[in-house]
Amino acid sequence: MTATGAAACAGAGLVAAGGLGALTGRVRASLTAQGIGVGLTAVAALVVFAGGAPVGAAFRSGVHPAFGLDALSGFFLLVLCVVALPALAYARAALPVGGRSVALAALTAAFVLAMAGLVAARDITTFLACWELMTLVPAAAMLVARQDEEVRRAVMVYVGITHVAAVGVWATMLILSAHGVLGGAPLGPGGLQSFVLVAALVGFLTKAGIAPLHVWLPRAHPVAPSHISALMSGVMIMLGIYGLSRVLFLWLTAVPTWVGVVLVGLGSLSALVGVLYALVQRELKRLLAFSSIEHAGIVVLGIGAALLLGSAGQPQWAAIAFAGAMLQILNHAAFKGALFLGAGAVADAAGTLQVDRMGGLLRRMPVTGGAIGLAALAIAGLPLLNGFVSEWIGLQALLRLPVEETDGLALVGAFGAATLAATAGLAALCFVGVAGLMLLGHARSPEAGAAREPAPGVRGAVAFLAALCLVLAVLAGVLVPRLAQLGPGSWSGSAALGLDLPGTGSLPTPLLLLALAVLTALVTLARGRRRAAPAPVWVSGQQDDSPLAWTLAGFTKPLRLMVDGVLRTRRDTVTTSSAGIVEAVRFRGDVPHLFDTHLFEPLLRLASRAASVARRMQSGSLRAYLGYLMVLVFVLLLLLRLEILS
Amino acid sequence: MTAQTIAAGGVELAGVALAPLVVGGVQWLKARAQGRRGASALQPYRELRRLWGRAGVRPEPSSGVYALAVPVAVAATFLALLLLPIASIAPDWGLGNDALVLFGLLAVGRFALAAAAWDTGSGFELMGAARDLTIAVFVEALFLVVLALLAFPAHSTDLVAMSGAAASGEAWREPAQWAAALGLGLVILAEAGRRPIDNPDTHLELTMVHEGPTLEYAGRDLALLHWAAAARTWAVLVLAAEVLLPHPGAFAVQLLWLAGWIVVFVVLLALAETIQPKMRLLRVPVLLYGGAVIAMLGLAGRLLGVAA
Numbered sequence: 001m002t003a004t005g006a007a008a009c010a011g012a013g014l015v016a017a018g019g020l021g022a023l024t025g026r027v028r029a030s031l032t033a034q035g036i037g038v039g040l041t042a043v044a045a046l047v048v049f050a051g052g053a054p055v056g057a058a059f060r061s062g063v064h065p066a067f068g069l070d071a072l073s074g075f076f077l078l079v080l081c082v083v084a085l086p087a088l089a090y091a092r093a094a095l096p097v098g099g100r101s102v103a104l105a106a107l108t109a110a111f112v113l114a115m116a117g118l119v120a121a122r123d124i125t126t127f128l129a130c131w132e133l134m135t136l137v138p139a140a141a142m143l144v145a146r147q148d149e150e151v152r153r154a155v156m157v158y159v160g161i162t163h164v165a166a167v168g169v170w171a172t173m174l175i176l177s178a179h180g181v182l183g184g185a186p187l188g189p190g191g192l193q194s195f196v197l198v199a200a201l202v203g204f205l206t207k208a209g210i211a212p213l214h215v216w217l218p219r220a221h222p223v224a225p226s227h228i229s230a231l232m233s234g235v236m237i238m239l240g241i242y243g244l245s246r247v248l249f250l251w252l253t254a255v256p257t258w259v260g261v262v263l264v265g266l267g268s269l270s271a272l273v274g275v276l277y278a279l280v281q282r283e284l285k286r287l288l289a290f291s292s293i294e295h296a297g298i299v300v301l302g303i304g305a306a307l308l309l310g311s312a313g314q315p316q317w318a319a320i321a322f323a324g325a326m327l328q329i330l331n332h333a334a335f336k337g338a339l340f341l342g343a344g345a346v347a348d349a350a351g352t353l354q355v356d357r358m359g360g361l362l363r364r365m366p367v368t369g370g371a372i373g374l375a376a377l378a379i380a381g382l383p384l385l386n387g388f389v390s391e392w393i394g395l396q397a398l399l400r401l402p403v404e405e406t407d408g409l410a411l412v413g414a415f416g417a418a419t420l421a422a423t424a425g426l427a428a429l430c431f432v433g434v435a436g437l438m439l440l441g442h443a444r445s446p447e448a449g450a451a452r453e454p455a456p457g458v459r460g461a462v463a464f465l466a467a468l469c470l471v472l473a474v475l476a477g478v479l480v481p482r483l484a485q486l487g488p489g490s491w492s493g494s495a496a497l498g499l500d501l502p503g504t505g506s507l508p509t510p511l512l513l514l515a516l517a518v519l520t521a522l523v524t525l526a527r528g529r530r531r532a533a534p535a536p537v538w539v540s541g542q543q544d545d546s547p548l549a550w551t552l553a554g555f556t557k558p559l560r561l562m563v564d565g566v567l568r569t570r571r572d573t574v575t576t577s578s579a580g581i582v583e584a585v586r587f588r589g590d591v592p593h594l595f596d597t598h599l600f601e602p603l604l605r606l607a608s609r610a611a612s613v614a615r616r617m618q619s620g621s622l623r624a625y626l627g628y629l630m631v632l633v634f635v636l637l638l639l640l641r642l643e644i645l646s
Numbered sequence: 647m648t649a650q651t652i653a654a655g656g657v658e659l660a661g662v663a664l665a666p667l668v669v670g671g672v673q674w675l676k677a678r679a680q681g682r683r684g685a686s687a688l689q690p691y692r693e694l695r696r697l698w699g700r701a702g703v704r705p706e707p708s709s710g711v712y713a714l715a716v717p718v719a720v721a722a723t724f725l726a727l728l729l730l731p732i733a734s735i736a737p738d739w740g741l742g743n744d745a746l747v748l749f750g751l752l753a754v755g756r757f758a759l760a761a762a763a764w765d766t767g768s769g770f771e772l773m774g775a776a777r778d779l780t781i782a783v784f785v786e787a788l789f790l791v792v793l794a795l796l797a798f799p800a801h802s803t804d805l806v807a808m809s810g811a812a813a814s815g816e817a818w819r820e821p822a823q824w825a826a827a828l829g830l831g832l833v834i835l836a837e838a839g840r841r842p843i844d845n846p847d848t849h850l851e852l853t854m855v856h857e858g859p860t861l862e863y864a865g866r867d868l869a870l871l872h873w874a875a876a877a878r879t880w881a882v883l884v885l886a887a888e889v890l891l892p893h894p895g896a897f898a899v900q901l902l903w904l905a906g907w908i909v910v911f912v913v914l915l916a917l918a919e920t921i922q923p924k925m926r927l928l929r930v931p932v933l934l935y936g937g938a939v940i941a942m943l944g945l946a947g948r949l950l951g952v953a954a
Contacts, residue, residue: 360707362709362711363709377757380757382754382757383722383747383750383751383753383754384750384754388750392746392747392750395746395790396746396803399790399793399794399797399803402794402795402797402798402945403794403797403798403801403802403803404801406948406949407949408949410794410945410948410949411942411945411946411949413794414790414791414794414942414945415942417790417791417793417794418787418788418790418791418938419787420790421786421787421789421790422783422784422786422787424786425779425782425783425784425785425786425787426783428753428756428757428779428782428783429776429779429780429782429783432757432760432761432764432775432779433764433776435761435764436760436761436763436764436765437764439764440709440711440761440764440765440767441707441764441765441766441767442707442767498742500742503801503802503803503804504744504746504802504803504804505729505742505743505744505745505747505802505803505804505805505806505807506742506743506744506804507742507744507747508740508741508742511740511741512725512741512742512747515721515725515739515741516718516721516722516725516754519717519720519721519724519725520714520717520718520720520721521717522721523716523717523720523721523870524714524717527716527717527866527867527870528866531701531702532701532702532703532704532865533701533702533703533704534703534704534705534706535703535704535705535706536705536706537705537706537766537767537768537771537862538768538770538851538861538862539768539769539770540851548769549767550767550769550772554772554776555772555776556776557776558776558777558780558927558928559776559780559783561928562780562928562931
């Protein structure tokens with residue numbers, strides 16, 4: 001075994017030992033051990049990703065468990081470690097001693113191991129086992145952390161939907177394994193390939209939270225403990241993309257064009273649905289969950305672009321589009337991890353997750369607040385930060401279709417690019433509002449006014465991920481050429497200081513950032529330190545009091561009015577008057593999630609009606625069951641007799 | 647580096663000084679068209695000098711974000727000027743010449759001022775910032791479709807390549823170019839904050855879009871913001887003159903074309919402001935959608951091989 005393999009195994013062993021050790025009650029020691037284990041694994045993952053030889057077994061068709069890492073697995077393992085390390089540091093500082101923390105620490109280890117096992121699995125047994133564990137372990141963590149009605153319903157929906165969709169994953173993997181695809185030649189076009197494609201799209205995209213199968217995500221992510229939410233959102237949903245990438249680019253060949261068109265369509269839908277519903281949320285973690293749907297959509301747009309560019313005979317740009325999608329995954333892990341951990345820290349410090357009841361947190365908690373602000377700007381796609389870089393690659397990849405092609409694909413590309421640009425604009429509106437409300441201005445509740453900087457572990461975890469947003473923006477020129485080698489197509493770009501992609505005007509982020517910083521300093525100097533008179537803000541000469549303070553709903557009002565035809569806001573105004581004098585006016589407005597009310601709830605009603613019919617058959621009496629058996633035998637005999645079964 | 651690239655770099659930097667003249671020119675011409683005498687085209691320079699000598703204000707509550715927003719916005723707008731192609735060439739500042747990056751740098755100012763608006767918590771500033779960000783959603787989508795059309799002749803989003811491909815004016819034989827012209831026209835109106843999308847002359851807080859977030863600034867900060875707004879107008883006008891409109895000939899001739907097109911734009915903006923009132927805010931997306939649909943039709947027309 002190579003040193004890299006040994007490091008990965010030792011890391012996994014330490015995480016497992018830490019998880020078991022938690023059961024003895026020493027939560028902090030357990031989380032420390034897990035953290036060291038994740039750190040070791042991260043080194044191994046980085047070596048394999050950066051170009052080291054694959055370690056362990058290669059993919060095989062049998063059912064005997066096997067583990068190994070190739071470059072793509074190494075990349076996803078690295079994404080896992082990037083989130084897991086600060087998540088563990090956060091948990092170590094934030095979890096109270098004893099009680100539920102014991103179970104949570106053990107479950108955290110199990111969750112990390114399940115995800116690491118999935119990317120390292122080299123046979124279907126391990127793959128499917130880890131896939132199921134990855135779904136079930138966070139469900140258990142949610143139930144351990146909270147035990148009210150809301151969380152039970154959320155877990156029910158989450159487990160239900162992901163399990164129904166897991167049928168697609170099982171079907172995909174079993175067929176591919178049975179046909180020897182995993183160990184040998186990729187599957188060519190044909191009826192079987194189409195079936196595998198549909199199954200894989202349903203199975204893996206549900207896990208990725210792609211609309212219209214996303215309704216579990218905004219329920220499940222907010223109720224999990226914050227460090228589990230960060231892992232679920234930053235890593236778990238993107239492992240759906242990992243599975244899909246393997247199927248599309250490594251296990252199948254000559255994938256038909258319609259798959260690319262479907263992916264661009266679903267990606268656009270998810271990106272828009274995710275960000276539009278994020279805009280109308282008031283609770284921070286639910287808002288972040290919707291934003292995860294948006295980002296999964298952006299990644300799927302990139303994967304779709306890679307497929308279309310590949311089939312259009314542009315291998316160079318197919319590789320770059322894929323690299324852009326992968327970079328988006330890494331970027332999303334960094335800023336979404338920072339925001340979920342930051343949300344946990346703020347919830348503890350300010351006692352609320354309602355964004356309209358925070359305010360002024362940058363002054364109260366400069367490190368955590370500053371880190372949340374940086375991550376929010378990165379996720380909003382502020383130019384030159386990492387979110388902008390990967391969206392820029394995505395936009396350029398989609399634009400490549402109308403710029404080079406003169407068939408229907410050009411329209412698909414232009415449509416995808418326009419949607420992605422609108423998504424970026426909406427994300428800017430959403431996260432500038434969120435960051436402004438949380439961090440700037442007056443404190444909007446007494447609890448927010450008394451917020452304190454959290455423990456060093458929590459601060460450090462959030463700050464680490466936020467700093468990563470800046471580092472990833474600078475390193476994009478190094479990462480993209482490497483990432484382009486992991487998927488379809490081929491691009492001979494080499495690592496450079498900036499992103500210089502063919503057919504674009506290049507994006508040299510380090511120089512642009514440097515120039516921006518220097519110029520900002522120069523302008524500040526030129527402005528000089530002049531007398532500035534303190535003055536109240538202009539509110540038309542009135543008293544500035546809190547009822548006039550802006551909310552997120554106010555900030556997004558112009559947009560909500562413009563797209564009201566899509567959102568269909570419910571508004572209720574109740575006016576109480578007596579003797580012709582209005583005494584009170586009460587207003588209630590909310591935006592229902594149309595996928596819930598029009599798609600999911602009808603399906604749920606249908607399912608529970610079917611369940612109640614099935615329940616009537618389960619009388620519990622032995623005679624009835626014997627009767628069922630007899631009917632079954634009779635029917636089977638009849639079918640044999642009629643030669644339908646042979 | 648040849649003399650031509652040095653000259654192109656010089657024009658890029660001259661934009662810093664020339665930008666207020668464009669705004670002043672539009673104001674002067676507009677006044678004439680409306681039968682008023684109006685202030686001279688040099689008025690913006692006098693305003694800048696006057697504001698530069700004034701003391702600033704420090705709204706309560708505000709933090710470093712309010713103070714930092716203006717330098718960031720000004721620096722990003724200045725960088726955007728350095729990305730522009732001039733007469734189909736551009737000096738290599740090491741910053742690239744990408745169309746999307748240029749558009750992104752113009753957006754940085756929007757981010758910075760929205761953050762400053764939250765920092766002061768002023769309702770009118772937030773109102774303007776919210777509208778600005780909302781309109782930007784539709785403008786960005788429109789710009790991408792327009793870019794899909796304009797980048798086709800050069801097969802590149804590199805502004806220098808696009809400018810070179812647009813120089814001959816060959817592209818105008820296709821309806822796609824006319825659709826792109828319409829779309830880019832709308833983008834110019836939105837980015838420059840002109841009617842019917844925004845009214846740069848408004849003094850009523852409730853109707854402000856671009857002017858809103860500047861409400862709490864005074865003195866040198868306000869002067870810098872006025873310059874940044876003028877520079878943004880200059881940037882989109884030069885962009886349109888270079889990547890959309892024909893400018894054939896040698897380098898010096900192309901420079902004359904550029905100057906000529908800028909004058910044409912100034913006249914067009916002044917006339918549009920004279921005959922066109924500001925639109926209701928909620929109708930702006932319809933206008934921009936319309937532009938995007940026409941641009942998409944232009945794309946579809948090109949696929950079908952429609953020629954004018």
